[in-house]
Amino acid sequence: MSAVNAAGWRPEMGPAQHPAHEDAPRDTASGDRGLMLEEPLIFELAAPGGTGVDFEDIAGEVLPGLAKHRRAAPLALPGLSEPETVRHYTRLSRQNYAIDLGPFPLGSCTMKHNPRLNEKMARLPGFVDIHPLQPVSTVQGALRAINELAHWLITLTGMRGVAMSPKAGAHGELCGLLCIRAALEARGDAREVILVPESAHGTNPATAAFAGYRVENIPATADGRVDLAALKARLGPDVAGVMITNPNTCGLFERDMKTISDAVHAAGGLVYCDGANFNAIVGKVRPGDLGIDAMHINLHKTFSTPHGGGGPGSGPVVLSEALCPFGPIPFTELYEDGHLTLVEEETAPERHPDTFGRMAAFHGQMGMFTRALTYILSHGADGLRQVAEDAVLNANYVLRSLEDVLDAPFAAAGPCMHEALFSDDDLGDGMTTLDIAKGLIDEGFHPMTVYFPLVVHGAMLVEPTETESKAGLDRLIGSLRSLAQRARAGDQTLKTAPHFAPRRRLDETQAARKPVLTWRGDAAA
Missing domain, CATH: 3.90.1150.10 (Aspartate Aminotransferase, domain 1)
Known part of the structure; x- marks a missing residue:
């Protein structure tokens, strides 16, 4: 028997038998279709003067100096009762898709299930309630957790150090390129070009350009991998390095990675690897063994934190021995007695003199760190290898x-x-x-x-x-x-x-070029 899909279609059916060819059901008076409700905007649901909370009139004069900030008219906020508000957002949630409903087969995104244990650990009071401006002495447990995660990332990648503060993939790319720039400038070698293969992530050339480099593409071979001959032919004294994605965006492992790294190093350049696809090789291949100098790791991909809609994200950058001295601050420093100290700008000149500076205001994404460490400890080295397999x-x-x-x-x-x-x-x-x-x-x-x-x-x-x-x-x-x-x-x-x-096919070109993002009442387009 053939499986019947969600639309009632079986492979042996002809196109004329597909349900979409049948007469469409008559529209309902409400526009609703069963439990798929036609939901208006919250402004359209509002009633004049409606509210879920009653406030007494506030007596007293406005404080001196604040009168000029007094509103001339009420805010044009929607007025709804509590059940109306709850039902509105619940109905909207039913129109959304989530990993808890089914798979997200998005290539290059690694949208995997997030174990609930991760969420439970991230919500422990010692992690969820801390503030980045607390005294270091009061966050020793959090620093120890960050250091434990850092140790695992270094071990899994075969690298020498890791910068934990980058907030996501592209931020990590920038961190790695700034490390490369600092290392080259320290030896008085100002180079201008970053080579980016056609099969690399789209953010790679954008990041290189943002970092001030001129970007040149390297073509792919017929089998979807980097053209090694073309890359070697382009190497020269103006090439600062190469940004390569491995496994690449064609879903293929770059079998010549070590040869590529050796060639770039021989030409005086450095190698950046985009680690967005680390999920395919975690526990199986150590990028450090392939000659990589810097690589970001998307904790929100490989280590399972749910992501999308602009966050949350975290992109620690592992560094080779050649780049470690130039990594960003802050970073955690572990002493022999087990005490952890956060190295900031005021202490960096003595302990981290060659740092290129700061990538972010604070140390990183604590919630992401906690989830990732929980995921790693739950699996162990053998379990992570099975993840990739x-x-x-x-x-x-x-x-x-x-x-x-x-x-x-x-x-x-x-x-x-x-x-x-x-x-x-x-x-x-x-x-x-x-x-x-x-x-x-x-x-x-x-x-x-x-x-x-x-x-x-x-x-x-x-x-x-x-x-x-x-x-x-x-x-x-x-x-x-x-x-x-x-x-x-x-x-x-x-x-x-x-x-x-809930909505039919949109004009995606117009949606991107002329989005309507603001409610203007009767004047809304």
């Missing part, structure tokens, strides 16, 4: 299950790593990656990463992570197979998908 196994299961219905440009090159890459080639006339992604919403899934990496036309990058079961992957694979077959059959309903979501 299971993530790679799941991605290859997806790749091989779909390569007969979706173009997989690098499938012939061998197994992938933690993510499977497909393209919209062979989908049929006029059918695109966007149609597959929007159709996947109708199937009850969050879409995969689309149109990235740019080296593949109409890219679809699927990263299942290790926390998805085979049964869950089979559901996702079944839906993707169905969508690919419908596209090849010319099913035009995909061009207007999604049909079963």
Whole structure:
């Protein structure tokens, strides 16, 4: 028997049998569809004078000096009772997608399940209630936890030191490049160029440019990896280093990484590795053994903290022996008696004289550190190795299950790593990656990463992570197979998908260029 997906479609059905071809159900008077309610804006729900709390009139005069700040008219805030407010936000939450509802197959994002134990530990009073301006003597336990995490990161990567303060991936990239710049300037070697392969993360060239470098691309080979000959040919006295993503954004391991590092070092440059895909090799490969000088680690990816919507994030940067003296402050220093001290600017000249300075106001993201350390201690070294193995196994299961219905440009090159890459080639006339992604919403899934990496036309990058079961992957694979077959059959309903979501397909170009983000009452566009 064939599995029936969320829309009632079976692979053996012809396109005319798909439910979307049936007559649409009659619209309801309210606009609601079962438990999927048509929710107005909170301003539209408000009633004049409505409120969930009654306040007595405030007696007395305005304090001297504050009269000029007195409001001339009431704030135009929505007035709702408490049940109206609670119901509004509860109904909105039902229109959202979350990792607790299903997989986030976003390639390059590692959106895995976050164990609840992590959250419990992060909410312990000694972690959740501390303040960055407390005296160091009152946060010894927090510093010890940070140091324990730092020790694990150094051990897992085979590096010499780690800067904990960077707040996320791109912030970590900047930290690593500033370390490289400081190291080169210390030896009187002002270089201007950073080489970035086509298969690197999109933030890499932006970070290099922000750090003041001129960016030059290195092409990829036909099998999706760095063109070693082209890279070697470009190395010279003006090249400060290379920013390389390994495993790369095509989901492939850079097999020539050690050779690349040796060539860059021989030319006087340094090597930055983007660690966003560390989940594929954690416990299996130590970047330090491959000649890496600096690499950020996305704690919110590899070590399971949920992320999205701009946060939370944390991007510690591990450093080689060559770059450790130039790392940022603050950092924790561990004494032989077990006492930890936070090295700040006033003490850095004696203990960290070559630091390039400060990356952030404070030491880092305590909640992220606590979750990541809990995750690491829960798994141990052997468990982390299995994390990588299971993530790679799941991605290859997806790749091989779909390569007969979706173009997989690098499938012939061998197994992938933690993510499977497909393209919209062979989908049929006029059918695109966007149609597959929007159709996947109708199937009850969050879409995969689309149109990235740019080296593949109409890219679809699927990263299942290790926390998805085979049964869950089979559901996702079944839906993707169905969508690919419908596209090849010319099913035009995909061009207007999604049909079963709270909102139909948007004009994404206009949404990006002319967003309406402010409520203006009757004048709202």
